[in-house]
Amino acid sequence: MSVSHLLADADVYAMGSGRLVAIVAALTGLIGVAVGGLALARSAGRPSTGTGTGTGTGTGSGRRGSIIAVVAGLIGIALGGLVVVTADGGLGTGNGLGGGVVAMAVGLVGAILGGLALTRSRRTAERSGTGQ
Structure with missing residues (x-):
């Protein structure tokens, strides 16, 4: 095993700009999925349990969270x-192509959940009469 062979293998673990942007995009899309899921659960408006103030656990409309999820999903896409x-190359070349595809898919899911x-x-x- 020569030194040049070892140096060539070191490029596999190097963090290039394509990989870095793909990771940031995937994390942004993942934030969109998490916030969108929480906003979707919150917008269900669960009924009151009859204890405390009577507002129940689903008091928020989830509007802000859903907008954040849509924006984060679109940024990820x-x-x-x-x-x-x-x-520059195909999958497995270290240019972040696989991460970019994953980021687009995760961002799409985040945008759909937010929507x-x-x-x-x-x-x-509209049902409660507050109409925004």
Whole structure:
């Protein structure tokens, strides 16, 4: 095993710009999924348990969280798409192509969850008569 062979293997573990942007995009999309899931659960508006103030556990409309989820999901999709478009090689070349594809998928899920939560929060607001 020569020194040049060992140096060539070191590039596999190097953090290039493609990999870094793909990781940031995937994490941004994952934040969108988490916030969107929480907003969707919160927008369900669970009924009161009859204890305390009578407001129940689903007091918030989840509107702010759903907007954050949509925006984070769209940012994840955009950054992932940027990585996919600018990747020089195919999968396994270290340019972040796989991470970009994953980031686009996770960002799409986050945007969809946020959109569903936003739609549900609007319906809940219209039913309760607060109308935003």
